[in-house]
Amino acid sequence: MLSEQSAVTVRATLPAVGAALGTITERFYAGLFEAHPELLRDLFNRGNQAAGTQRQALAGSVAAFATHLLDHPEQRPDAMLQRIAHKHASLGVTPEQYAIVHQHLFAAIAEVLGDAVTPEVAAAWDEVYWLMANALIAVEKRLYEERGGHAWRHWEVVERVTETADVATFRLRPVDGGPVRDFLPGQYVSVRVALADGARQIRQYSLSGAPAPALRQISVKRVHDDGEPDGEVSNHLHARVRVGDVLELSEPHGDLVLDAGPDTPLLLASAGIGVTPMVAMLAHLADSGHRAPVTVVHGDRSPADHALRTDHETYTAKLPDSALHLWYEQDAPTGTRTGLVDLAHVPVASGTRAYLCGPLPFMRSVRAQLIARGVAPADIHYEVFGPDLWLAGEAR
Known part of the structure; x- marks a missing residue:
């Protein structure tokens, strides 16, 4: 947890730092890649850099971590740390790279905020950074040990x-x-x-x-x-x-994994290419003889765009208590619905655990609908392809 003195300083400066994080992360990446062009060439996703989504995700994660330290000093945001650590481990991120990031991130903070970065402010945010970095390093170390290290x-x-x-x-x-x-x-x-x-x-x-x-x-x-x-x-x-x-x-990574006994009702919701992890989950459930209700929800542009549709249908049909609900924006055949996913008429069993994957607006909509139907927020899990902009949005 943050020291008492640093907590006071971070709380006082979080609004100013948070408001400037977009500019700070932009300067950070510019300085980092100027000094280490190999990181952009061979580690960072050039598409995310060009689109600015990686900057948004970094700003969101820093703000969310600092806010969590202040609001819940006795806890660590393990769900957020696990998600980031799995991504880092799949890339082969090393502890030494955190020192490089620290150097360029704090140079950007000083450049953007200027005289506002007093020695006390710098020390407090340095503590935030290393609390987050060391927590990630520890999780990544465990992941590497479980997989015998990182090797392509x-x-x-x-x-x-x-x-x-x-x-x-x-x-x-x-x-x-x-x-x-x-x-x-x-x-x-x-x-x-x-x-x-x-x-x-x-x-x-x-x-x-x-x-x-x-x-x-x-x-x-x-x-x-x-x-x-x-x-x-x-x-x-x-x-x-x-x-x-x-x-x-790489070896397999990722924290969006099935964690439910055979008697736990499940809802697997996807849109577009978000179907891929859901099909893997369905195959496992069919092979393991899952007994409880499984509700499968998918939205797509059209049946022709629905990847792995045969697998989606076949594995769902193998489960003893399952239902498949499909929405297509166009060319919806009989037995499916036209438009976007709407759970208004989809039965949701008590105690349901939900897994979501797809575009961010889709997942936000489904999560809100599930919460309105009584599903506990802690029982709703999601996967984002690319930088986690859901987190960035939550931090604002």
């Missing part, structure tokens, strides 16, 4: 399946022929690819199933980028990767 492993594409016009599934096996670690339904892997300009960019993709014990399966949606870096990896995978090609994958 080579995987050969053994099958490629066109799911929709913009989604392809890749099934891969390890080139070294060694054992494949089990994953928890809902987890993702990082995929690193070498691009034409020499960069080795990394993206995370949910494991969309386990087609065989020795294989990995990811389903990738092509991002239409119009030449911008946002979709450079997904477009590379769609345009260039075929059966026989080799990709670099």
Whole structure:
């Protein structure tokens, strides 16, 4: 927890620091990448940097962490720390990199806030930073130990399946022929690819199933980028990767995993490519003989855009007490609904635990509807593809 003196200073300066965090993070990343261009080339997502979403997420996480320290000094925000740590571990972030971040972040704070950064203010926010950094380092250390460290492993594409016009599934096996670690339904892997300009960019993709014990399966949606870096990896995978090609994958990570006994009612809600972790969860539930009600909700642009639709339907049908509710914005067939997901007429069992994945507006809407239906906020879990802008919004 924060020392008493630092807590007083942080509370007094949080409004000013919070209001300037957008500018601070912009200056921070500019200085960081000028001094360490290899971090932008080979570690940070260039698409998120170009769009500004990484800056928003960083500002949100710092503000949320500081606020939590002040409001709940006896607790750590473990859910937020776990989410960030899993992402860092999938990228191979090291403890030494936190010192680099500290150097450039505090240089940006001094540049933006000027004389307002007295020695007392600097010391207080330094304490906030290292409380957060050391907590993350500890969680990441445990994750690395559980997985035998971080190493990029080579995987050969053994099958490629066109799911929709913009989604392809890749099934891969390890080139070294060694054992494949089990994953928890809902987890993702990082995929690193070498691009034409020499960069080795990394993206995370949910494991969309386990087609065989020795294989990995990811389903990738092509991002239409119009030449911008946002979709450079997904477009590379769609345009260039075929059966026989080799990709670099991390071990599985991610904290959005099923945590429910066989008698816990579940609701799995997705939209668009957010279907991928839900299909993996459904496959696991079907294999494990889940007995309680499972309500499956999905929204998409059209049936033709609904990736893994057959798996979605097949696994749901294998469960003894399940229901599939589908919404399509256009071309909705009989038995489905037209428009956006609306839970008004969807039964929600008492004690339901919910898992959400999809665009942020979709998840905000579904979460609000579930809370209105009596689902406890603590029982609603979500996954964000990319920087966690939900957190950034909550911090404002």
